Amino acid sequence: MNTAPALHILGCGRAARAIARRLLADGYLRPGLVANRSLDSARRAVEFIGAGQPVARLDERIAGGWLMLGLPDGLLAPASLPQLPAAPSLVFHLSGSAAARVLRPLGERVASVHPVRAFSDPALAAKNFAGTWCVAEGDEAALDRLQPAFERAGGRWLPFAAADKAAWHAATVTASNFLVTIHALAVRLARQAGLPEEQAGRVLADLQQGTLESVAALGSPQALTGPVERGDVEACRRLMQAAESAGGDDRALFASLAQATLALARQKRGARSHDASLKDLFT
Numbered sequence: 001m002n003t004a005p006a007l008h009i010l011g012c013g014r015a016a017r018a019i020a021r022r023l024l025a026d027g028y029l030r031p032g033l034v035a036n037r038s039l040d041s042a043r044r045a046v047e048f049i050g051a052g053q054p055v056a057r058l059d060e061r062i063a064g065g066w067l068m069l070g071l072p073d074g075l076l077a078p079a080s081l082p083q084l085p086a087a088p089s090l091v092f093h094l095s096g097s098a099a100a101r102v103l104r105p106l107g108e109r110v111a112s113v114h115p116v117r118a119f120s121d122p123a124l125a126a127k128n129f130a131g132t133w134c135v136a137e138g139d140e141a142a143l144d145r146l147q148p149a150f151e152r153a154g155g156r157w158l159p160f161a162a163a164d165k166a167a168w169h170a171a172t173v174t175a176s177n178f179l180v181t182i183h184a185l186a187v188r189l190a191r192q193a194g195l196p197e198e199q200a201g202r203v204l205a206d207l208q209q210g211t212l213e214s215v216a217a218l219g220s221p222q223a224l225t226g227p228v229e230r231g232d233v234e235a236c237r238r239l240m241q242a243a244e245s246a247g248g249d250d251r252a253l254f255a256s257l258a259q260a261t262l263a264l265a266r267q268k269r270g271a272r273s274h275d276a277s278l279k280d281l282f283t
Contacts, residue, residue, distance in 0.1 A: 005089070006032035006065035010058060010082065012045035015094050015119040016070025018126040020049045022153035029149055032065050033058055048122065060086045067106070069093040076102050090142050097169035099162050100138030111138030111146055112162070115155065118176055130154035137162040183208060185253055192246055221268035228258060229265040231274040233281070240281055258282040
């Protein structure tokens with residue numbers, strides 16, 4: 001008889017699909033029920049995961065198993081939580097902004113596990129999951145059970161006491177989503193210079209990857225380089241001229257980023273005589 005906990009899933013979007021595929025890959029957990037927006041979407045989720053039983057709604061078979069919620073943050077609120085037909089032994093969600101305690105009405109052992117990875121492509125996220133930080137908070141008994149499952153799936157476990165989950169979510173959005181926004185701005189500027197979009201995207205992504213490696217090795221602001229950090233007023237003037245040509249929204253975004261970069265540069269190398277000119281230029 002297989003005594004491994006059954007992993008049941010309610011809400012199977014991109015992140016939940018990728019995580020479920022990894023958690024169920026080696027048999028540490030056994031597949032359970034999978035409920036999504038509809039029975040058809042649950043079937044598609046099971047096809048992607050490679051295991052599980054699609055159902056229109058959860059039933060008494062969730063008793064004693066683990067329940068993973070892949071629901072949108074807006075549904076992780078007391079008034080929106082589902083009424084469960086039986087009691088799981090452990091309930092956890094994947095949200096970066098909602099605290100584990102919101103799940104208290106659903107079970108005695110609750111947790112939040114936030115895998116710090118982009119899930120825009122679930123297949124790619126599952127393939128590259130090894131080494132992903134899994135930032136977790138909640139009941140100690142739940143975390144003790146979840147840790148080996150996520151580590152066997154390839155994750156790096158990082159428990160923390162959640163003083164402000166919204167601030168943590170803002171940190172991950174800044175590091176990931178805003179990076180994509182900056183890349184898109186960079187590609188538009190490169191196209192303005194005459195570089196084809198596809199080439200520009202590859203070149204600039206490689207540049208960003210190298211910068212992130214420097215940040216990982218040196219930290220910020222020590223990884224900062226470039227004309228703003230050097231205090232090169234003439235080079236920065238040309239940058240702002242290019243941003244002006246790009247249009248109002250891009251100009252405003254570029255100027256805001258330049259102002260923030262100047263503040264970071266001053267933190268790294270101290271104030272310089274040209275900083276006032278740079279501040280005026282970026283304003």
